[in-house]
Amino acid sequence: MAGKNMLIAQSGGPSSAINASVAGAVAGAMASGRIGHVLGALNGMQGLLERKIINVSERMRTTEDFELLIHTPAQALGSSRYKLPKDSADVYGRILGILREYNVGYFFYNGGNDSMDTVSRLAAFFREKGEDIVAVGIPKTIDNDLEETDHTPGFGSAARYVATSVAEVYLDTIVYPVPAVTIVEIMGRNAGWLTAASVLARRDGIGAPHLIYLPEAPFDPDAFVDRVTQLVKEKRHIVVAVSEGVRLADGSYLADTGAAEDMFGHKTLGGVASALEAMVKERVRIDSLKTRPIQFSTLQRAAAHLASATDLKESYECGYRAVETALQGVTDVMITIRRTSDEPYLIRYAATPLGGVANKEKKVPSEWISKDGADVTEAMVRYLRPLVRGEATEKMVDGLPKFFRFDMTKPVDPADL
Amino acid sequence: MAGKNMLIAQSGGPSSAINASVAGAVAGAMASGRIGHVLGALNGMQGLLERKIINVSERMRTTEDFELLIHTPAQALGSSRYKLPKDSADVYGRILGILREYNVGYFFYNGGNDSMDTVSRLAAFFREKGEDIVAVGIPKTIDNDLEETDHTPGFGSAARYVATSVAEVYLDTIVYPVPAVTIVEIMGRNAGWLTAASVLARRDGIGAPHLIYLPEAPFDPDAFVDRVTQLVKEKRHIVVAVSEGVRLADGSYLADTGAAEDMFGHKTLGGVASALEAMVKERVRIDSLKTRPIQFSTLQRAAAHLASATDLKESYECGYRAVETALQGVTDVMITIRRTSDEPYLIRYAATPLGGVANKEKKVPSEWISKDGADVTEAMVRYLRPLVRGEATEKMVDGLPKFFRFDMTKPVDPADL
Numbered sequence: 086m087a088g089k090n091m092l093i094a095q096s097g098g099p100s101s102a103i104n105a106s107v108a109g110a111v112a113g114a115m116a117s118g119r120i121g122h123v124l125g126a127l128n129g130m131q132g133l134l135e136r137k138i139i140n141v142s143e144r145m146r147t148t149e150d151f152e153l154l155i156h157t158p159a160q161a162l163g164s165s166r167y168k169l170p171k172d173s174a175d176v177y178g179r180i181l182g183i184l185r186e187y188n189v190g191y192f193f194y195n196g197g198n199d200s201m202d203t204v205s206r207l208a209a210f211f212r213e214k215g216e217d218i219v220a221v222g223i224p225k226t227i228d229n230d231l232e233e234t235d236h237t238p239g240f241g242s243a244a245r246y247v248a249t250s251v252a253e254v255y256l257d258t259i260v261y262p263v264p265a266v267t268i269v270e271i272m273g274r275n276a277g278w279l280t281a282a283s284v285l286a287r288r289d290g291i292g293a294p295h296l297i298y299l300p301e302a303p304f305d306p307d308a309f310v311d312r313v314t315q316l317v318k319e320k321r322h323i324v325v326a327v328s329e330g331v332r333l334a335d336g337s338y339l340a341d342t343g344a345a346e347d348m349f350g351h352k353t354l355g356g357v358a359s360a361l362e363a364m365v366k367e368r369v370r371i372d373s374l375k376t377r378p379i380q381f382s383t384l385q386r387a388a389a390h391l392a393s394a395t396d397l398k399e400s401y402e403c404g405y406r407a408v409e410t411a412l413q414g415v416t417d418v419m420i421t422i423r424r425t426s427d428e429p430y431l432i433r434y435a436a437t438p439l440g441g442v443a444n445k446e447k448k449v450p451s452e453w454i455s456k457d458g459a460d461v462t463e464a465m466v467r468y469l470r471p472l473v474r475g476e477a478t479e480k481m482v483d484g485l486p487k488f489f490r491f492d493m494t495k496p497v498d499p500a501d502l
Numbered sequence: 503m504a505g506k507n508m509l510i511a512q513s514g515g516p517s518s519a520i521n522a523s524v525a526g527a528v529a530g531a532m533a534s535g536r537i538g539h540v541l542g543a544l545n546g547m548q549g550l551l552e553r554k555i556i557n558v559s560e561r562m563r564t565t566e567d568f569e570l571l572i573h574t575p576a577q578a579l580g581s582s583r584y585k586l587p588k589d590s591a592d593v594y595g596r597i598l599g600i601l602r603e604y605n606v607g608y609f610f611y612n613g614g615n616d617s618m619d620t621v622s623r624l625a626a627f628f629r630e631k632g633e634d635i636v637a638v639g640i641p642k643t644i645d646n647d648l649e650e651t652d653h654t655p656g657f658g659s660a661a662r663y664v665a666t667s668v669a670e671v672y673l674d675t676i677v678y679p680v681p682a683v684t685i686v687e688i689m690g691r692n693a694g695w696l697t698a699a700s701v702l703a704r705r706d707g708i709g710a711p712h713l714i715y716l717p718e719a720p721f722d723p724d725a726f727v728d729r730v731t732q733l734v735k736e737k738r739h740i741v742v743a744v745s746e747g748v749r750l751a752d753g754s755y756l757a758d759t760g761a762a763e764d765m766f767g768h769k770t771l772g773g774v775a776s777a778l779e780a781m782v783k784e785r786v787r788i789d790s791l792k793t794r795p796i797q798f799s800t801l802q803r804a805a806a807h808l809a810s811a812t813d814l815k816e817s818y819e820c821g822y823r824a825v826e827t828a829l830q831g832v833t834d835v836m837i838t839i840r841r842t843s844d845e846p847y848l849i850r851y852a853a854t855p856l857g858g859v860a861n862k863e864k865k866v867p868s869e870w871i872s873k874d875g876a877d878v879t880e881a882m883v884r885y886l887r888p889l890v891r892g893e894a895t896e897k898m899v900d901g902l903p904k905f906f907r908f909d910m911t912k913p914v915d916p917a918d919l
Contacts, residue, residue: 099673128678157673159674163676163678164678166678166680245901245902252903253575253576253805256516256575257803260516260577261583262582290907291905377799377800379797379800379801380797380799382794382796383674383675384670387671387673387674391807470900475901476901483891484893485665485702486666
């Protein structure tokens with residue numbers, strides 16, 4: 086009675102909102118009555134090629150299952166760093182064979198710009214072969230760097246984590262009378278959206294962050310040292326928010342500068358916060374100045390307890406609408422969010438050809454960065470504010486979050502489908 | 503009509519629950535009808551000596567003020583690292599003079615074991631001088647290392663942060679198929695209570711943390727390397743929780759070992775997680791093994807958004823009862839929590855002579871650490887579980903927490919009291 090099966094897979098870096106898209110896609114499939122089984126490939130294309138495929142819809146039986154999945158951080162189906170070779174008819178052929186074997190008519194990939202490239206290539210291959218398998222991308226990235234969409238699911242939750250944590254770190258640093266510089270390192274190698282979100286901490290008498298450095302503006306060490314010196318004299322305690330991808334005027338990463346390497350050696354420690362700390366220690370001449378580098382590390386992308394309700398809802402909707410779009414026979418597109426108003430916050434969903442998204446990175450526009458390159462503008466604040474609204478209501482048991490897990494050990498047998 | 507004034511100050515390291523004690527003390531004073539003004543000294547004894555004293559009760563006008571203060575992390579009155587000289591009649595005399603000047607009959611100090619020493623010395627000095635000023639300690643420390651109390655306000659919230667974050671970090675690490683060792687460094691230089699709390703992450707199919715190292719058990723590098731190797735082969739992704747104060751058998755801090763210093767240099771980076779990472783990289787022979795050190799840094803003590811409702815309630819009660827106790831004329835005591843049952847969780851409050859608390863540290867008992875020194879026992883889990891229960895309900899505006907701030911710029915004039 087029901088139609089062909091659908092298959093969904095996840096890719097790229099974790100986020101607190103990515104599973105809401107899977108929940109939405111499963112809901113869309115079930116609600117349509119036109120899709121057989123919802124299958125999930127484990128660890129992205131890698132698992133698909135290895136036939137590590139589970140039956141997702143079988144596991145989603147109750148409203149609580151959906152609620153738990155929505156609030157569980159990091160890819161519940163696993164992710165992968167494996168990239169499909171660009172021109173290997175063999176690999177594309179194998180994928181097609183496997184999708185046929187599992188009677189899949191609808192393919193969904195949930196990830197960032199690399200993943201969208203994969204979806205686009207698959208869509209082209211299916212078309213070329215005359216197959217009626219549609220391929221639709223569902224956007225996801227805490228980096229917020231996808232083109233053609235106002236913002237990406239996952240970003241609002243990470244932004245809420247960053248803003249909340251910067252405010253808390255600031256309250257922690259001001260308790261002692263000694264002057265202090267706290268340097269918070271935030272993810273984003275090429276795009277500074279998430280670092281920019283730290284600005285939302287700044288309200289109700291909280292001045293932090295006092296300086297914000299994004300990869301889009303060249304970093305000037307002399308100006309930095311001057312600003313820090315002046316700000317500490319004025320405010321005593323300051324917080325600096327810095328993107329891991331901040332670069333010097335010559336284009337080299339600050340994290341890779343000789344100074345940082347000599348003093349701290351190991352790459353996996355990150356390095357921008359430590360490089361800036363070394364700079365402050367060496368060049369800011371203020372008595373008994375305390376410095377502290379903080380890396381938000383993987384918590385900024387996995388702290389589901391601080392997920393934005395707005396973000397989770399939009400992530401769910403993107404999954405749901407991806408299925409609706411696919412059922413209309415549309416292929417080679419990614420679901421997008423278009424904003425029509427900041428306040429009240431109004432959006433609509435659409436679909437955009439993958440060609441405009443794949444392998445592209447949306448940077449912070451220069452007019453949203455202050456002239457001195459050490460802050461963001463009010464337009465950025467207006468853009469960011471609605472995205473962190475609303476508190477996620479995850480289920481707690483004994484004060485601790487309950488999470489959803491798929492059983493990864495029971496691959497589905499295509500003969501049972 | 504009302505009696506003498508009371509003065510409260512805060513000390514030691516920040517916690518998410520410390521201001522709940524101030525809120526409770528103010529409530530206790532107001533409810534009693536027997537106390538004039540509630541004054542607050544800024545930055546502990548340092549501010550008291552400098553007459554940086556504000557009128558706290560004037561600022562606490564509405565139920566919302568109390569709610570906001572309860573949920574605001576880190577000392578709202580500021581803290582200090584300043585220690586009173588042990589035998590300076592001059593300093594004690596100056597403090598007494600200032601308390602007289604502000605007509606203070608009740609003195610409260612909210613802090614850890616150092617602070618309790620201060621309270622005890624002051625109480626003895628007042629007695630010796632025949633003054634009827636009572637001095638009562640209100641316990642606070644995320645380290646949970648105070649004697650004579652089942653646990654300390656602040657610990658439960660930090661424990662909830664640690665357990666939640668370890669679970670989230672684990673979900674983040676398992677998304678990739680590559681084997682990985684994530685090492686999470688947790689505060690606690692001499693006592694491992696907070697590191698032990700990471701065990702609460704372990705449930706619902708979450709195996710993390712797979713290894714737990716406390717300062718109370720000597721760390722054996724060879725055994726560590728063997729366990730990590732075996733566990734990664736078995737589970738692929740593991741999380742190690744390690745206290746910053748873990749020591750080798752010879753008593754030296756692991757964070758200070760030559761290897762860690764040579765490779766990573768800078769002390770303020772912490773160092774245990776990096777030292778263990780270096781050990782894993784050097785000695786665990788597993789292909790494409792990924793390692794990641796994570797420091798929870800100041801967020802573990804300031805992340806009020808993860809405060810335990812149980813902890814906030816108890817912290818408030820300790821403040822409230824400190825005032826009741828003082829009004830009975832009892833001096834030189836600290837409020838304590840005595841547990842009578844784990845499940846149902848039942849406690850009662852009491853007061854204990856400060857002599858049994860001051861300058862002492864309560865360590866994790868050896869029978870709560872597993873024989874191999876790499877885990878905690880079920881008794882520890884039973885002890886910990888009730889302390890993280892309940893979600894703090896902080897006020898959010900636009901998805902971000904609203905915090906309480908005292909106006910530090912308006913010291914009170916004793917002539918106005």
